[in-house]
Amino acid sequence: MKDRIQVVEKILSANDRIAEDNRARLDAAGVLALNFMASPGAGKTSLIERTLAALAPTWTIGVVDGDVASSIDADRAAAAGAKAVQINTGGECHLDAVMLQSALDQLRLEELDLLIVENVGNLICPASFALGTHASILIASVPEGDDKPYKYPGMYRGVDALVINKIDLLPYIEFDMERFRAGVEILNPGLVTFPLSCKTGEGLEAWLDWLNSRIEGRPSKG
């Protein structure tokens, strides 16, 4: 006896459910959580260091670092004043909701105002896995080239803010900002963008202002 059973279920629905649990825990603890995504070397950790240096005196900040191996990034975040947790994905190219769930267990969430989740450096896979964070931030960088929105549309479509790092290198590199921005605009109309340089500090203020206002507007504790 044979039969066909209609299923129509999202393949990653199990991940999505755990992401919803993570979100509920973060909301209950009054923590704003951000998912930082980028290609390797774009400057995720440098931006986190700059952000911590400016905001750690005001807010209590946690950092969850996803990497295939090593704890270099978590050590840098801890040195800059964050409560840091390292997740080694053991070869996986992205963080998923289960990995974040176990990292949340290691943090005193109720003490935090902001949680930055540094995803694995990769422009493809992290976009497919919801974590339960409140907003996704993509950190692009000028040396990667102006064609990246066209090559990685999935990543550019799914983010809530875009940082364009290393603008101090613009005079030395073939990077057509108009072409880059046109690609971003078509994939994610009206996306808020922050051109900046973690090296020189240029443009950081607008990013920090935006982040401050997001933290102030976070769900209230308890």
Next chain:
Amino acid sequence: MHELPVTESILDIALRHAKQAGATRITDIHLVIGQLSSIVDESVQFYWNFVSKDTMAEGARLHFRRVAARMACLACGAEYQPDGLALACPACQSRRVRVVAGEEFQVEAIEVDFPDGENPEARGGGG
């Protein structure tokens, strides 16, 4: 390499629905994958042979139905299939567009065997 967790999810979903229906074997799994979902069919098939081993889905055939990307222009209303990097509306060149298809990522249906003599219509509660 995120095809491995994806393949495991496909197995979990198929097994859950088959058990709910009281089936004994899964013979076919129908997947709907949008063109904008970054999944390599061959890679899923490769992992499938490992993850499905010793389950009632062992040896099941995977069918991939790819859905082409379609965009709609918010300025003039035209619907079109984007051509490579040319994402703007071909009718009016507007860049205010949205994706209407191509992001699907679902298990659509499974085909299963029931124990001999059992009529799936009479069991109720399945599917």
